[in-house]
Amino acid sequence: AQSVSQHNHHVILSEAASLELGCNYSYGGTVNLFWYVQYPGQHLQLLLKYFSGDPLVKGIKGFEAEFIKSKFSFNLRKPSVQWSDTAEYFCAVTPGSGATNKLIFGTGTLLAVQP
Amino acid sequence: GAVVSQHPSWVICKSGTSVKIECRSLDFQATTMFWYRQFPKQSLMLMATSNEGSKATYEQGVEKDKFLINHASLTLSTLTVTSAHPEDSSFYICSASFITSGSRSYEQYFGPGTRLTVT
Numbered sequence: 001a002q003s004v005s006q007h008n009h010h011v012i013l014s015e016a017a018s019l020e021l022g023c024n025y026s027y028g029g030t031v032n033l034f035w036y037v038q039y040p041g042q043h044l045q046l047l048l049k050y051f052s053g054d055p056l057v058k059g060i061k062g063f064e065a066e067f068i069k070s071k072f073s074f075n076l077r078k079p080s081v082q083w084s085d086t087a088e089y090f091c092a093v094t095p096g097s098g099a100t101n102k103l104i105f106g107t108g109t110l111l112a113v114q115p
Numbered sequence: 116g117a118v119v120s121q122h123p124s125w126v127i128c129k130s131g132t133s134v135k136i137e138c139r140s141l142d143f144q145a146t147t148m149f150w151y152r153q154f155p156k157q158s159l160m161l162m163a164t165s166n167e168g169s170k171a172t173y174e175q176g177v178e179k180d181k182f183l184i185n186h187a188s189l190t191l192s193t194l195t196v197t198s199a200h201p202e203d204s205s206f207y208i209c210s211a212s213f214i215t216s217g218s219r220s221y222e223q224y225f226g227p228g229t230r231l232t233v234t
Contacts, residue, residue, distance in 0.1 A: 036225075042227070043119075043208070043225045043226060043227040043228060044159075044208070044210075044225035045225075046222065046224075049222065090158065090159070101147065101212060101223070102149075102161055102164060103149070103159075103161065103210075103223060104161075105158040105159045105160075106158060107157060107158045108157075108158050
């Protein structure tokens with residue numbers, strides 16, 4: 001069965017620190033990859049997505065993610081976090097065959113940025 | 116653009132009653148809508164996928180007679196929790212999607228969620 005793993009459940013950083021959140025998936029075929037963010041009290045928002053092409057994807061608010069096919073990974077990075085980045089981050093995958101666009105979510109990583 | 120709303124945002128009901136949750140795409144026509152359930156400190160679990168005018172496709176383990184989904188138009192889908200029990204208490208989130216140009220896959224836009232508490 002397809003699954004998505006986020007190994008960091010809770011991350012605490014100081015402002016200006018660098019961030020990397022891990023995401024690994026299990027699916028042998030072509031995939032589409034997403035990172036969503038959920039700020040406190042708000043709905044899920046798309047940070048960035050990868051469908052094809054350049055494996056280094058840039059998203060909103062200075063986030064980027066790198067798709068490494070050989071490692072089945074799509075880690076999220078930001079060079080310098082801000083207090084406003086405090087949120088829960090979800091990695092998600094859909095098979096890229098086009099037959100379905102069901103999202104399979106990871107368990108989420110709660111990021112707390114201390115001022 | 117691509118705004119999805121849900122109503123109500125929070126509902127409390129008594130055990131045995133039914134509750135209807137609405138999901139609307141406000142500024143686009145949604146070819147597909149999805150319903151998720153999120154438990155505290157856990158991820159979103161897909162419950163069902165619905166396409167306008169057709170029956171919903173439920174994920175394994177989701178009771179279709181308990182969680183009734185109606186996708187009557189391209190901008191509205193409803194989830195009715197029938198004969199609710201305390202174990203149905205959860206956060207229910209819908210999303211809506213439409214085909215993005217140049218991509219074989221779909222982006223999903225999420226509603227703010229509905230917190231259901233069954234007493």
